[in-house]
Structures are given as structure tokens and as C-alpha cells.
Amino acid sequence: MKTYLQRFLIFAAFTTTAIGCHAPSTTHQADFVIDLFPKKKEYHLGDTLVVKMLHPTFEGEIEKIDYQVHRNTLISVGDTVILASLPLGKQYLKVSVQMTNGKTYTAQKEFLLLAKEAPKLYHYQILNEYAHDPNAYTQGLEFVGDTLVESTGQYAESTIRKWNPFTGEVYKNVPLQPMYFGEGATVFGGKILQLTWREQVGFVYDAQLNLQKTFKYNKSKEGWGLCHNGNDKLYKSDGTEKIWLLHPETFAEIDSLQLCTNKSMYSYANELEFANGKIYANTFLKDGIMIINPENGAIEGVVDVRGLKEKVTKTEKVDVLNGIAYHPVRKTFFITGKNWDKIFEVVFTPANP
CATH class of the missing domain: 2.130.10.10 (YVTN repeat-like/Quinoprotein amine dehydrogenase)
Known part of the structure; x- marks a missing residue:
């Protein structure tokens, strides 16, 4: 038998959409796309992700890479980021690649971020x-x-x-x-x-x-x-x-x-x-x-x-x-x-x- 809390949450549940990769939004066309590891339908606050940039067509050398979610800059070490202190729900991970020649390439990917603990x-x-x-x-x-x-x-x-x-x-x-x-x-x-x-x-x-x-x-x-x-x-x-x-x-x-x-x-x-x-x-x-x-x-x-x-x-x-x-x-x-x-x-x- 389901507890009241379980029945309450099942009743109120909002159907989520499947997570997919969106067309990159960049300063140049077809620069790169993003993939997340581990591959999951949803992630939780506090999770650690590896962000891979696939099929890059950059001109020049990379100077800096920034990772943002809802205008919040993520803590990162190399290509690994921590999903900490962020708003929940359907969010976009935005990756900005700054080059030594002054060019910037960006792409983003939608993902679902949920709470860490049960109510x-x-x-x-x-x-x-x-x-x-x-x-x-x-x-x-x-x-x-x-x-x-x-x-x-x-x-x-x-x-x-x-x-x-x-x-x-x-x-x-x-x-x-x-x-x-x-x-x-x-x-x-x-x-x-x-x-x-x-x-x-x-x-x-x-x-x-x-x-x-x-x-x-x-x-x-x-x-x-x-x-x-x-x-x-x-x-x-x-x-x-x-x-x-x-x-x-x-x-x-x-x-x-x-x-x-x-x-x-x-x-x-x-x-x-x-x-x-x-x-x-x-x-x-x-x-x-x-x-x-x-x-x-x-x-x-x-x-x-x-x-x-x-x-x-x-x-x-x-x-x-x-x-x-x-x-x-x-x-x-x-x-x-x-x-x-x-x-x-x-x-x-x-x-x-």
C-alpha cells in the first residue's frame, strides 16, 4: 500500500519530457555539440558530470571553458562539473569556449535536475x-x-x-x-x-x-x-x-x-x-x-x-x-x-x- 506521501506525489506528478540534445546555439555554425556522462534520464543536485564536446571545429587554441546553468557558473575541474546550488527542473547546460584569438564558441544541452532528498x-x-x-x-x-x-x-x-x-x-x-x-x-x-x-x-x-x-x-x-x-x-x-x-x-x-x-x-x-x-x-x-x-x-x-x-x-x-x-x-x-x-x-x- 502506498503511503500518503507517495500517493500525494503520484497524483501531483507533472509528466516530464524526454531529454534530448538541442541544436547548438553558437557564435559560429556547427562548432560542437555537448554530451553528458554518465548518461541518465535525470540528475540530482550535487551530482558530478563529465561534459564532452563532440565534433569541435574550433579555430585557434582554447584559452578558457565556462559552464553555466541558469546564469550560474558551475564549479569545474577540467571537463568535470558539479551540479551544486542550482535551480531545479528542466535546465540548459551552456558551455562557452573562449579562444586565444578572441573568438567564442557556445553550445547548450537540456537536462533534468531534481532534488537530492525526498520530501x-x-x-x-x-x-x-x-x-x-x-x-x-x-x-x-x-x-x-x-x-x-x-x-x-x-x-x-x-x-x-x-x-x-x-x-x-x-x-x-x-x-x-x-x-x-x-x-x-x-x-x-x-x-x-x-x-x-x-x-x-x-x-x-x-x-x-x-x-x-x-x-x-x-x-x-x-x-x-x-x-x-x-x-x-x-x-x-x-x-x-x-x-x-x-x-x-x-x-x-x-x-x-x-x-x-x-x-x-x-x-x-x-x-x-x-x-x-x-x-x-x-x-x-x-x-x-x-x-x-x-x-x-x-x-x-x-x-x-x-x-x-x-x-x-x-x-x-x-x-x-x-x-x-x-x-x-x-x-x-x-x-x-x-x-x-x-x-x-x-x-x-x-x-x-
């Missing part, structure tokens, strides 16, 4: 239960003090609101126009940001939820979750294997992480929360929360939150788990779901301390 499994412990609006199709959730900023979805029903889970008081509730399906939200730089699902537009509000401006998506087709690291990095999920990094002023996608374990790539990261140096991501259609390394995309943990949905009042509207907010003073997480009438205050504990 750790966590359970949850309920500390408190609070009332939650059963008509709120929760898409985004984040604390500012004791106030929750919550984004809700569904066409003609989406809102952005501020309320207090300890008192139940709703400070403000702003409906979106009927053509917008609300998604993730976060509070960044004194502004409240809200995504939409397929409309490829985001909203920027002031602290009182007055709409200030909008922004367009740059590379992703959909908006799912949104969070930030408390400083200058914004993260956005779109339902694929990618977590996008957004420009802190224009909110355009400028880079991305790819979600990986030591076995495969994964998708369906939904609502996001940044806490304790990690990204916590509700997983669409699954009672699990991924704990993601924001530097390389490694899924370092999975929280098994099965059983929470069974504790809410059963109605036709009750949908999946979605909504996670960290309270930094209480050091607890608040978790709810779409059209749930409860929000749970919980802590996460390792399954095998």
Missing part, C-alpha cells in the same frame, strides 16, 4: 476553530496583524475583503466586476495585490481596498496563488510546474522556479504563503500542502491535512482545501477551504521527529 512528511494539530463565511470561495489568504485579507473566486461572486477571524468582524468587502474570477492575493509594499484566473490581469489596491491600478501577466496564462518573502520577492503560481518571480514594481514575470522532488517534477501549486523562509502551497484537488525551497524549487516537505474538510458543515457548495495564512506573532497557520464555514488554527509537526 519530509508532516501532520497538523488543531489549536482553535473559528467561523468562516460559507459563501466565500477562498482563493487567497494573508494576515496583516490580526486582520485577514481574503480573495474569493467564482464569476459574478468574486471579492476582496478584510476581516478579523477572532471577532468575526468584516471591515470591508469589495466585489469584483462579474467578468473577473478572483484568485490569489498578498500584501506587498503597503499595497494589496489580487490575481484573476484566466483574465490575465491583476489588481493593485491601497490598504483600504480602493483600486489603484491594474497589471497584465507577462508570460503565464493564468493566475492562481500569490505571496512574498517579506522583502523584495513576489511569487506567483499558475497551475503549472512553475512558481514565477515577479518584478517588485511592474509585477511582470521575470524568472521562475520549477517544482521538483527527488523523483519528478510537480504541478498544481495553488494558494501560496511565505513563512519561516519557505513557500507553503495548497495543492489543487488534494488535501496536502507543499513546503517549497524558494531558492531552487525543491519540495522539501508535504503536510498531510486530510480530515479537515470532514470537520466543516456539509453543503452542496463545500469544495476543496484552499487558503493558508501564517500569523507570525502566534506562530501558527490558519487554514480553510472553498465555501467552508470554519477556519482552523493549526501547527505542523514532523511525522517522524
